[in-house]
Amino acid sequence: MLKNGADYLEGLRDGRVVYVGGERVDDVTTHPGFRNAASSYARIYDARFEAPFREILSYEENGERYATYFLQPRSRADLEKRTKSCEIIAELTYGMMGRSPDFVGGYIAGAAMQPEVFDTGSHKFASHVSSFYEYCRRNDVFLSHAVTPPQGTRDKKMYQREAARVPALGVVAEDSSGVTISGIKMLATSAAFSDEVWIGNILPLAEGHENESVTCIVRPNAPGLSLWSRKPYERYAVSEFDNYLSYHFDESDCIVVCDNVKVPWERVFTHNDIGLSRQIYFRTPAHTLSNHQAGVRYAAKMKLLLGLARMITKSSGIETVPAVADDLGHLAALYGMMKGMIYGQIQDHENLPSGFVNYNRHYMYSAIYFATQHYDQICAKVRELSGGSVLQMPADVSVLHNPETRGLFEELWQTPTHSAVDRFKLFKLAWDLLGTDFAGRHLQYERFYMGPAFVVRGHNSRECPWNEIDEYVCELLDRIKPGNLLVHSPTEEKARERYRAPPMPVK
Numbered sequence: 001m002l003k004n005g006a007d008y009l010e011g012l013r014d015g016r017v018v019y020v021g022g023e024r025v026d027d028v029t030t031h032p033g034f035r036n037a038a039s040s041y042a043r044i045y046d047a048r049f050e051a052p053f054r055e056i057l058s059y060e061e062n063g064e065r066y067a068t069y070f071l072q073p074r075s076r077a078d079l080e081k082r083t084k085s086c087e088i089i090a091e092l093t094y095g096m097m098g099r100s101p102d103f104v105g106g107y108i109a110g111a112a113m114q115p116e117v118f119d120t121g122s123h124k125f126a127s128h129v130s131s132f133y134e135y136c137r138r139n140d141v142f143l144s145h146a147v148t149p150p151q152g153t154r155d156k157k158m159y160q161r162e163a164a165r166v167p168a169l170g171v172v173a174e175d176s177s178g179v180t181i182s183g184i185k186m187l188a189t190s191a192a193f194s195d196e197v198w199i200g201n202i203l204p205l206a207e208g209h210e211n212e213s214v215t216c217i218v219r220p221n222a223p224g225l226s227l228w229s230r231k232p233y234e235r236y237a238v239s240e241f242d243n244y245l246s247y248h249f250d251e252s253d254c255i256v257v258c259d260n261v262k263v264p265w266e267r268v269f270t271h272n273d274i275g276l277s278r279q280i281y282f283r284t285p286a287h288t289l290s291n292h293q294a295g296v297r298y299a300a301k302m303k304l305l306l307g308l309a310r311m312i313t314k315s316s317g318i319e320t321v322p323a324v325a326d327d328l329g330h331l332a333a334l335y336g337m338m339k340g341m342i343y344g345q346i347q348d349h350e351n352l353p354s355g356f357v358n359y360n361r362h363y364m365y366s367a368i369y370f371a372t373q374h375y376d377q378i379c380a381k382v383r384e385l386s387g388g389s390v391l392q393m394p395a396d397v398s399v400l401h402n403p404e405t406r407g408l409f410e411e412l413w414q415t416p417t418h419s420a421v422d423r424f425k426l427f428k429l430a431w432d433l434l435g436t437d438f439a440g441r442h443l444q445y446e447r448f449y450m451g452p453a454f455v456v457r458g459h460n461s462r463e464c465p466w467n468e469i470d471e472y473v474c475e476l477l478d479r480i481k482p483g484n485l486l487v488h489s490p491t492e493e494k495a496r497e498r499y500r501a502p503p504m505p506v507k
């Protein structure tokens, strides 16, 4: 059953333990560091009941309606519907909330498309995955994830350093009812706002760290679990007017700390299997469905950056200067490339043996690589086009509260085309995305959310159709017969003569 915003917010008042430094947050729906982000998520839940969004954001099956990110695609139309749903959610948050419910929603929908992957010689967990998927879509669950083992526990072959015994999350006990986990996991974005946290390993673990190879689901209010948040930028936003994005869309990032947290077997998906704990993301469509969302969300953010760049140049009266127009054209081209890469994933989709379809995995990873490699560059270009404009506004909105400063501000900060207040709004918005603490976090997020660059290149290499490419080159090489090489054109002969010429004497 679909939840609305109020149902969703009510679910967050469950006694979960969230720390900001030494402060314990009692209720993320009212705390000044979290409440507006909680409302932004609630908005996504409400949108599914509104006419323009309803048909895209939800689907019907056997008389029941579910969120579209739980749709397991069987046709191109299903893939298109998933993409459109991600687009709507991303645009509701201007691309600022990477781990909205449609991200990890894609994990469970994708994993449950090939549950047999979770049955091995030692463990039969396929039914756990299938029934948890049903539970998620029926209860409209918001999942977040912590799948990054802390630095120092990873595969030596890949990370070229010995693994250490750091306090990484792992199984410390097991019995007939389930496993007990302790330790920490990086860096669960949106966990403070989610209903369940998916714990796992997207990076390869070092040999001997089998107890860390657990994939399981925990509730944020589980006894022994706490979420340790970084600085919440929402709390430090001066006002909605000054920092619209930090004020509304700080999705938060938390270290997940588990101290003897009990997990029943039906919430365990992998255990004591280092290889499988990572392969589940690639041997099923889990990683592709979720990270297709990441590309769509990124494009929504690019749209905002592109629009800001254009408005800033217009407001400065430079948009027709050829060099500036050229820069805008460059940004427009990057935006078009990203959109093209998203829709290419549908065009060249994959047919899976089970009757399901999936986005094109290789194109998906290529789009993410493009995204991670260009975000700094895009922001730098928008900053360059902005010049000092983004810092010429008075300190904060209080300038409008004092009649004396307001009068002078409105008179002296206006331009022939823009009022002082409109310029204040534009430049403050741009700076929130380019220069604040919130903006700095986004630079780091866009670079690392799928892992460091060499890991993303590894995904691309794994999914690249090397056989087809090798055959292509081999076929060409086969065409080139030794006899052909003996026939040289006169130009080639002249070039050969030049190479044979003795070196010039040194004077």
Ligand SMILES: Cc1cc2nc3c(=O)[nH]c(=O)nc-3n(C[C@H](O)[C@H](O)[C@H](O)COP(=O)(O)OP(=O)(O)OC[C@H]3O[C@@H](n4cnc5c(N)ncnc54)[C@H](O)[C@@H]3O)c2cc1C
Binding pocket: 099, 145, 146, 147, 148, 150, 151, 158, 159, 160, 186, 187, 188, 189, 190, 253, 441, 444, 445, 448, 449, 450, 451, 452, 453, 454
């Ligand atoms: C804002 C933000 C939000 C995040 N949200 C989530 C989340 O919701 N869930 C989650 O599970 N994780 C999340 N992460 C964690 C993210 O997955 C990791 O940061 C990412 O996998 C990179 O790992 P790392 O930070 O340990 O960096 P490292 O892997 O330690 O890399 C650090 C640097 O060292 C370089 N490096 C290290 N080893 C090598 C090597 N062998 N070859 C070449 N270069 C190397 C890397 O290229 C990189 O530049 C988030 C991270 C950020 C920054």
